[in-house]
Amino acid sequence: MRADLGKDPSQVSAMFDRVAARYDRTNNVLSVGNAPLWRVATTRAVAPKPGDRILDVAAGTGTSSASLAKSGASVVAADFSPGMIEVGRRRQASVPNLVFVEADATKLPFGDGEFDAVTISFGLRNVNEPKLALAEFFRVAKPGGRLVICEFSHPPVAFVRTGYHAYQRYVMPPLVRLSSSNDTAYEYLNESINAWPDQPTLAGWIREVGWVDVEWRNLTMGVVALHRARKPLA
Template sequence: MPDTTQSTAQQPETNTQADSTHFGFQQVPTSEKQKKVAEVFHSVAKQYDIMNDLMSGGIHRLWKRFTIEMSGVREGHKVLDLAGGTGDLTALFSPRVGESGHVTLADINSSMLKVGRDRLLDKGLSGNIDFAQVNAECLPFADNTFDCITIAFGLRNVTDKQKALASMFRVLKPGGRLLVLEFSKPTNPVLSKVYDEYSFRVLPKIGQWVTGDPDSYQYLAESIRMHPDQETLKSMFAKAGFEDNEFHNLTGGIVALHRGFKY
């Protein structure tokens, strides 16, 4: 069950005009971050699902099902599964929207998108799904297109998160909602310490064992720590124009589901 205790910790927002930004704990030129993130996901795409199960003990599937339940998606809706990767959420949304609805699986990374497309075709899911390689900061869709947008474990990899939120707001229909499922800040100091030990000592070793690429999983651990905490991301939702913004802490705040509406 979700823990709805809210964290009061604050982190500064990313300066959207800065010449440099963070790539994990490194500072890199803003113009280079997208390429560096792409290299990470090209490297891990084929083992991404196996690593998700190993890293979370399968709990990521419960987090995603909670996201689906909070989405309010129903028959006939148009859904954008942004940074949808290997298609977990798209596979759940497809039967919900039915033949009269539509789901767009979108990702900036061609390797992840290919794995997702192949998985969904293998499941026999394609009739109400299309695929798009897009940048979240400048979505190539018309205003007021989608009833719901989800982005699961993808926002932290976006260079300009505030710009991406504004782009998502633009393409949502009035009455539509955005759901961001993302790693966040644990609410318990003891859990936070244990989580840090796991992330920086164990996770890269699992990455080495499964993918032969510990550096990518070192980056993923670092990117989680650099991502805005719960209250900061909530304020970023408001800045982008979303209303009735809320978040639900899952697994003690290791993950949080944020939701906001466009009215």
């Protein structure tokens, strides 16, 4: 069983439960070693510091959350997959300023204005109502709070885009079979990437719910895009 582009929350959650144990290893293989570089770029964009309270949504096994917590910030790793949270709590048990919470990105169990920064990496496209999630991120951020989204996107240069699509079609499937515990789940990965909007469209969605100073930069020639924004002080 695998999720489809209807993104039924129970289906998506169950799919991630099944791939949790080997999720990080598979991501490193499929990204051809770029996943750690994307994580470093995201952490720098969030710019965590001691005393900050940071929400990492769709945190999975907490790899990105642990990177943020190294700064001394207090990090909440939220995910709606119990399987991911179970693996994350075990792997990140030595990180004292990191807690895991089971949560739906569209109905966050937090009060208004709780977080200095909200971030999500490779998770927004798995949410069935991404605009509602963006509005929830806005609600729980403090005035002046930061938003950082790292997500697969669309390379703007034609020959790069063609090469990337060839990689998705011909190279990724055998790599998935070698590295993943559930290769059918990664069929959904490709479908969800190709159906996801481009960089300007996502920037527009972010602005729609109230974020300001919205900007993005491409990573790996636009295979991934890093969007940043700020909640107004007023």
